């Protein structure tokens with residue numbers, strides 16, 4: 001085996017800390033909502049760091065950033081890595097950033113080692129992995145993979161009613177969004193480094209989690225319309241109570257998830273709004289929003305179908321009007337067996353502990369899986385905490401993650 005690439009963890013940590021200061025909130029809080037002033041500044045900083053590493057930087061029409069280290073074989077598809085730098089309000093400094101700045105450091109480490117890639121290596125910074133602005137996550141990677149129809153993209157609005165074109169102009173981005181889509185085979189593979197955002201690796205004292213499957217979220221919105229009335233005068237047999245129908249539906253969600261046959265099915269009725277919301281008034285309307293996730297498309301679809309059938313039946317029984325909307329149903333992704341195997345081997349060769357695992361949060365890799373083979377590398381984060389200012393990954397943990405990424409990229413690009 002060739003000598004392992006050497007990671008400059010001091011420099012990388014400094015870059016992570018400096019990027020965290022580019023925020024809409026005072027430190028240690030990181031907030032970078034898509035195309036806000038802070039997001040644009042952070043994007044400019046990352047592009048600078050890429051240029052300093054002599055990478056060729058380009059941006060597509062939705063602002064996905066590509067930084068390319070050209071290979072000697074121009075005809076070979078590139079190998080890609082990367083993640084995101086946008087951050088939800090009140091977030092920390094590692095989510096996404098470890099995969100972006102760590103990806104750049106992996107490239108620099110290979111450059112310092114004198115490596116010359118045969119395949120190009122591309123770092124991708126995806127636009128809006130977080131759903132904060134438009135209520136839809138992975139905007140950039142969905143468009144790259146062609147899974148977001150143009151009419152759905154055009155209908156996106158933020159809380160102030162501004163659309164994506166308004167924000168693209170703010171960011172100085174032109175061109176047709178149709179041009180963002182990449183063909184299958186555009187990349188030979190995509191490997192995303194990310195903090196785990198869960199407790200498993202820390203608990204088991206393991207350096208690297210190699211993701212085999214990514215669970216996908218589906219969300220449903222149900223609007224229930226019953227008949228309101230005075231809580232004293234409308235007698236029980238006469239009632240068409242929207243809340244009671246909603247309560248039965250919430251229980252049906254639990255039942256569908258528990259009985260799906262897959263241990264990875266989870267169902268949550270996280271939103272339950274009731275109108276008019278007075279103690280002495282029979283609830284006339286209710287809105288439920290339901291999140292269902294799974295790693296297996298068959299059990300996911302069966303659970304969704306079961307919930308929808310139960311909702312229809314409950315509403316019919318109770319004389320409640322039902323409007324059901326599937327907000328999004330994304331397919332779970334399987335990681336590529338060969339990339340997973342390669343990551344396992346790299347960890348073993350480097351003497352870094354690893355285990356295979358499932359990603360229960362979704363990432364840009366979920367959508368990249370539609371156009372190329374993917375895998376993900378997780379590193380532990382303290383307490384499994386993420387999306388909070390106290391999110392933390394230690395230097396040794398980051399160093400190991402970037403080392404494994406660098407060595408994997410080397411083997412894939414040589």
Ligand SMILES: [Zn+2]
Pocket residue numbers: 084095096129194363
């Ligand atoms: Zn992330």
